[in-house]
Amino acid sequence: MALWDRLPAPPIRLRRPRGLVPYTVERDLPVTMPDGVTLLADRYVPTGVERPPTILVRTPYGRRGPAALANGLLLVPFGFQLVVQSARGTFGSEGEFDPLGNERDDGLATIAWLKRQPWFHGAFGMYGASYLGYSAWAVAAEAGPELKAMSLQITASSFRDAVYVGGAFALESTLTWTDLTHRQAQPFGMLTAPLLSRRRAVRSARSGRPLAELDVLAGGRPMRFYRDVLANHTAADGYWDRRDFSGTVGSVEAPVNLLGGWYDVFLPWQLRDYLTLRAAGHVPYLTIGPWWHTDARHGLPSLRESLAWFRAHLLGDASGLRADPVRLYVTGAREWRHYRDWPPPGTRRARWHLHPGLGLGEDGPRSAPASTYRFDPAHPTPALGGPTLLGSSRPVDNRPLERRPDVLVFTSPPLEDDLDVIGPVAADLFVRSDREHTDFIVRLCDVSPDGRSRNVCEGGLRLPSPAAVPVGTDGVLRIAVDLWPTGHRFARGHRIRVHVTSGAHPKVAVNPGTGEPLATATRMVPVRQEVFHDPDHPSAIILPVAERSAEAVQPAPAEEERRLDENGL
Incomplete structure (x- = not known):
C-alpha cells in the first residue's frame, strides 16, 4: 500500500453551515x-x-488523503453515507489492475454486497469523474431499481474512441495515463506522477522511437494498458467488447446528471451518452463549462450540482434543481446559457467555405486550383493547445503553427456582428493525397483584432476510413471530420480561421504513410496533400450558429467570470 493511501481523510475545515453534520469512518x-x-x-x-x-464510488486512484475530496467526501456532511472502494489491484485491493477490464463484474459484485449490508436502506447513487464515472457506467444498466441517481463528470461510457481519435492513436494522453497509474502506488507516487507523467510521455513521444518502445522509454518497464490498446486498435480485435458500455446507456433508468468541459478529452463521447439517454426518452441534466480534464475550477460546480441532484433523487428535495436541463458557458461572450436540450433548439448549420487565396466565408465556392502542402512524418506538425488528459488545455496562440508550410490557413474577413457557435462542429472536405495512408487534421480558431489566433476546437480523420468517400475516378475523396463540440462567440471585429494539416504531434501519433502496423512502424514517407475548394468540390467547415435569446442568458458573476475566463475567451 502506498504512503498516499495511508494518510487519513482530510477533515472538513469549512465553517459549518446549518444542517451540516459530522461523520465517522469505517476503514x-x-x-x-x-x-x-x-x-x-x-x-x-x-x-x-x-x-x-x-x-457508491469505485476508483483506482486511492481512497484517502487529498484523493478523498475527489471521491465525494464533501457530500457526507450533507446527510449521505459514502462507500469508496479501491478498484482491483489498486491501493490495498487484491488482484491485478486491468484498466477498464473488471469494472462491470467487480462493480456488480460490490453492489450485490452493498444491498446485503444492514446499514443499506434501499437506495443509492453513483458519483465520480473520469475513470470513476466510467466505473459507474459499467454497472448502471444492471444495478437494479435501488440505483436512484447518477452524477458523473468529465467521463464517458466508453473510452475507445478517445484512445483512437478519428482513427488515430491518442499517443500523449494514453502514454501519460498509463505511466501515471503505474507510478501512483509508489511512495509519493500520487504527488509526483501527475507532475511528471505527461513530461515523460511527451519526451518519449518525441524520441522518434517506434510506438511499441515508448512505454519502456517513459516508465522504465513494459506497461500493460499501453501495449493492450496498441495491439487492439481495430473493432474486430474484440478487446473493447467488455470495455465499451455505450450500448447500455439507453437502458439506464436512474436519472443522470452530467458535467463536462469544452476542452475535455472525453467531451464528444460524454455528449454521445447524453444523446443516447435523450433518444431513450430520459431527461438528463447537462452542464458544460470552459474547463479541461484536470482543471480544478470544475470541482466546485461538480459538488454543487451533485448535491442538488442527490437531494432531489435520494432525499426527495428538488428545490435545488434548475428549470432548464442544459446549462452551457459560452466562451467569448462570458455568459452562461440555459437551454431545454442539446444541441440548443433553433441552431442552424452554416457552411463556411474554404476559398482560394486561403479565404473563408459563407458565400459559395469559387473556381480555383486546389491548395496544396507537403507533410513529412519524420518532422511532424506539432499541436499547440487542444484537449489533453493531464496539464492545461486552455486555448493558446497558434500563430507559430500557422507559419509552417505544412499548415493551410483559411481566414474570414472581420465579422460585422457577433457570431455565436454552439453545438457540434464538422468539416466537409474534398481532398486528394498521393498516399493511401494519411491523416487530415482540422482546427477552428478565433483571431482577435490584435492578431492572436487561439484554438477553439479541432478534430481529425485517419485514412483509409469509412468517413472518406471517393468522388469520381481521379483520387479525390470527400471526407467528414468531426471536431470537438463548442460553445463560443466570435465577437464583432474578430475573424474565423480554419487550419487544415496532417499532424498534431505528440497528442496524436504520427501517420508514417506506409500502412505498417501501428506499434512497430519505423519507415516514414512524405505525402503531398491537396484540398479542393471549387464549385464541384465545395470544401467547408460547418458551424452550428445559435440565436441569442434573452431568456437563455445568465451572465456569469464577476468573480466567477474572472475564474472561468482568465484568458479572455
Whole structure:
C-alpha cells in the first residue's frame, strides 16, 4: 500500500453551515469477488442521520488523503453515507489492475454486497469523474431499481474512441495515463506522477522511437494498458467488447446528471451518452463549462450540482434543481446559457467555405486550383493547445503553427456582428493525397483584432476510413471530420480561421504513410496533400450558429467570470 493511501481523510475545515453534520469512518471493509479476490472499501457515515442514502464510488486512484475530496467526501456532511472502494489491484485491493477490464463484474459484485449490508436502506447513487464515472457506467444498466441517481463528470461510457481519435492513436494522453497509474502506488507516487507523467510521455513521444518502445522509454518497464490498446486498435480485435458500455446507456433508468468541459478529452463521447439517454426518452441534466480534464475550477460546480441532484433523487428535495436541463458557458461572450436540450433548439448549420487565396466565408465556392502542402512524418506538425488528459488545455496562440508550410490557413474577413457557435462542429472536405495512408487534421480558431489566433476546437480523420468517400475516378475523396463540440462567440471585429494539416504531434501519433502496423512502424514517407475548394468540390467547415435569446442568458458573476475566463475567451 502506498504512503498516499495511508494518510487519513482530510477533515472538513469549512465553517459549518446549518444542517451540516459530522461523520465517522469505517476503514478497509472487505468485499469478496466471485473469484475470491478481496477488494477494500471505506465507509463514511454522517453522525445522527437516520437511514442515510448511500453514494457508491469505485476508483483506482486511492481512497484517502487529498484523493478523498475527489471521491465525494464533501457530500457526507450533507446527510449521505459514502462507500469508496479501491478498484482491483489498486491501493490495498487484491488482484491485478486491468484498466477498464473488471469494472462491470467487480462493480456488480460490490453492489450485490452493498444491498446485503444492514446499514443499506434501499437506495443509492453513483458519483465520480473520469475513470470513476466510467466505473459507474459499467454497472448502471444492471444495478437494479435501488440505483436512484447518477452524477458523473468529465467521463464517458466508453473510452475507445478517445484512445483512437478519428482513427488515430491518442499517443500523449494514453502514454501519460498509463505511466501515471503505474507510478501512483509508489511512495509519493500520487504527488509526483501527475507532475511528471505527461513530461515523460511527451519526451518519449518525441524520441522518434517506434510506438511499441515508448512505454519502456517513459516508465522504465513494459506497461500493460499501453501495449493492450496498441495491439487492439481495430473493432474486430474484440478487446473493447467488455470495455465499451455505450450500448447500455439507453437502458439506464436512474436519472443522470452530467458535467463536462469544452476542452475535455472525453467531451464528444460524454455528449454521445447524453444523446443516447435523450433518444431513450430520459431527461438528463447537462452542464458544460470552459474547463479541461484536470482543471480544478470544475470541482466546485461538480459538488454543487451533485448535491442538488442527490437531494432531489435520494432525499426527495428538488428545490435545488434548475428549470432548464442544459446549462452551457459560452466562451467569448462570458455568459452562461440555459437551454431545454442539446444541441440548443433553433441552431442552424452554416457552411463556411474554404476559398482560394486561403479565404473563408459563407458565400459559395469559387473556381480555383486546389491548395496544396507537403507533410513529412519524420518532422511532424506539432499541436499547440487542444484537449489533453493531464496539464492545461486552455486555448493558446497558434500563430507559430500557422507559419509552417505544412499548415493551410483559411481566414474570414472581420465579422460585422457577433457570431455565436454552439453545438457540434464538422468539416466537409474534398481532398486528394498521393498516399493511401494519411491523416487530415482540422482546427477552428478565433483571431482577435490584435492578431492572436487561439484554438477553439479541432478534430481529425485517419485514412483509409469509412468517413472518406471517393468522388469520381481521379483520387479525390470527400471526407467528414468531426471536431470537438463548442460553445463560443466570435465577437464583432474578430475573424474565423480554419487550419487544415496532417499532424498534431505528440497528442496524436504520427501517420508514417506506409500502412505498417501501428506499434512497430519505423519507415516514414512524405505525402503531398491537396484540398479542393471549387464549385464541384465545395470544401467547408460547418458551424452550428445559435440565436441569442434573452431568456437563455445568465451572465456569469464577476468573480466567477474572472475564474472561468482568465484568458479572455
